[in-house]
Amino acid sequence: MKKIGILFGMENTFPNAFIERVNSKGESGIIAEAVTIDKVIQAGPTEYAVIIDRISQDVPFYRAFLKNAAISGTAVINNPFWWSADEKFFNNALAEKIGVPVPKTVLLPSKQRPENTSETSFRNLAFPMAWEEIFQYVGFPAYMKPHDGGGWKSVYKVVNPQDMWHKHEETGQLVMMLQEEIEFEDYFRCYCIGQKDVLIMPYEPRNPHHLRYATEMKTTGEAREKLLETIRDYTLKLNVALGYDFNTVEFAVRDGIPIAIDFCNPAPDADIYSVGPDNFEWVVEAAANMAIERAKKQIPGQTNLTWGSFINDAVSIPAVAPVPAVAQPVAVEPEPVATPPVDTAKEVKVKAVTPKKATKAATAKAPEPVAEPEPKIPTKKAAVTKAPAKNSKIKKS
Structure with missing residues (x-):
């Protein structure tokens, strides 16, 4: 029996719906339940083939538990090693490298x-x-x-x-x-699950939280279809590169170009009262299917984490070919030369040599070590922002 566990905090609607949806599918040898932790022993395996993480971003104890579970074979979603190291500035740099517009x-x-x-x-x-x-x-x-x-x-x-x-x-x-x-004419929040299923949701970040999904797309006609296709393509590119299996990406559309604003959400909002019933249904179904698929592919005792193409490409870079060794000439030992026999009957006198007195230069004291000069500090207030000098070109408002 393979267990799919979900680790969560204060949220109620999604975890319960997720568990019920997985179990309602009647997959042989697979069940879902809320994760229970009674002890965490180093390198000790858990009873779960898959764990959906919804809370460890706020609870360091859970994060450590998930990393320990991962090295023993649990497929943790999202990868706790990657998102722990992930951050927004790097994400922006990576997005620019893979051709996704960012601010x-x-x-x-x-x-x-x-x-x-x-x-x-x-x-x-x-x-x-x-x-x-x-x-x-x-x-x-x-x-x-x-x-x-x-x-x-x-x-x-x-x-x-x-x-x-x-x-x-x-x-x-x-x-x-x-x-x-980014001054935008359209704004979207896109779910991406399993790096293949994408749900594009019109979103208004300036509305109160419970009304942010209560909006409609403004772009129409052929431009609408082209925009949606581009957004889907960018969403997949970002999640494949970052290695997220359960994530949301936000786009602000300026002059018809979707610009990625936020795309690092290890536990994106999935509450029915904020995303709405239709979006909620899509997320529950896609997440359940993804978790079941991962449970079937999970191999006990092996690493079952998802790593993005950024990491995979770095790991797959071939090592530099070793420089071929150059054959060294073989040294030939010379033939031994016969030495004349020593007449042991004759006494050999050895002259004793008295050591000379040390010269003044040799007896002079070694010079005292020179102390390393104190490092020059370029500023008295390093790492502190400060308005530019009076001769700055910046105009004061």
Whole structure:
């Protein structure tokens, strides 16, 4: 019997519906249930072939449990090793590399230095940074958000440099990124399950949470069909590259071009009261089918995780061919030369040699070691943002 478990927190509608849907299909040798954890022993296997993770992003204990389960053969969805290392700034860089449009984005150092660091820790950070170039690249208004955050936590809209520096004061040790604002005519949130099933949902992020799916697509005609096809293609590209089996991707459409805004959601919203009954039904069915398929393919004791093409491509790079060894000439030992016999009858006198006295130069003391000079610190306030000098080209608003 193979068990499919679901690990969840406060949500109610999706976990129960998921369990009921899997069990209603009557797949031989497969059942679904809520995960129960009574102990976690290193390298100890779990009783689950598959675990759908809906909560470990908020509970480090669960995250450690899932990694331990994964190395013993459980297919954990989503891969806890990958999403733990994943973050928004990297995602944007990867999206750009695979041809998916994203907002112009730059990384900012934290306002406060991390604990256990000093000014010397930041000797490689230029001060001040190239703020004129940064602002010209991103433009205003813009959004400042944590480079590895989510859930719209610590997100600020900034309208000019002074506004950004003022709000940056509140961010403490968070590493932020500054991202261009996208004025959009259409907005979509897309579910992608199993890296093959895509549901495109019109979405209005400016509405109250419970009304964000209560909107309609504005693009019509041939442009509508072309846009939907492009969005589906981009959604699949991103999830295949990142290795997510259960994810949502958000697109803001500007001038007919879908721009990926958010696509790192290890436990995307699937509550019936927010996504609506029709979308909820699609998610439950697709998730149940995907979990059953993964359970059938799961091989006990082996790694059953999904890794994205970004990782797979890196692993499959062939090793550099070894340089062929050059044959070395074989050394031929010379024929032994006969030595004349020694007449042991004769006494051999050995002259004793008295060692010479050490010269003054030899007896001179070794020079004292020269202390390494203190490193030059380029700034007194490294890793702290600061408005440019008075001669800066940035215009104050």
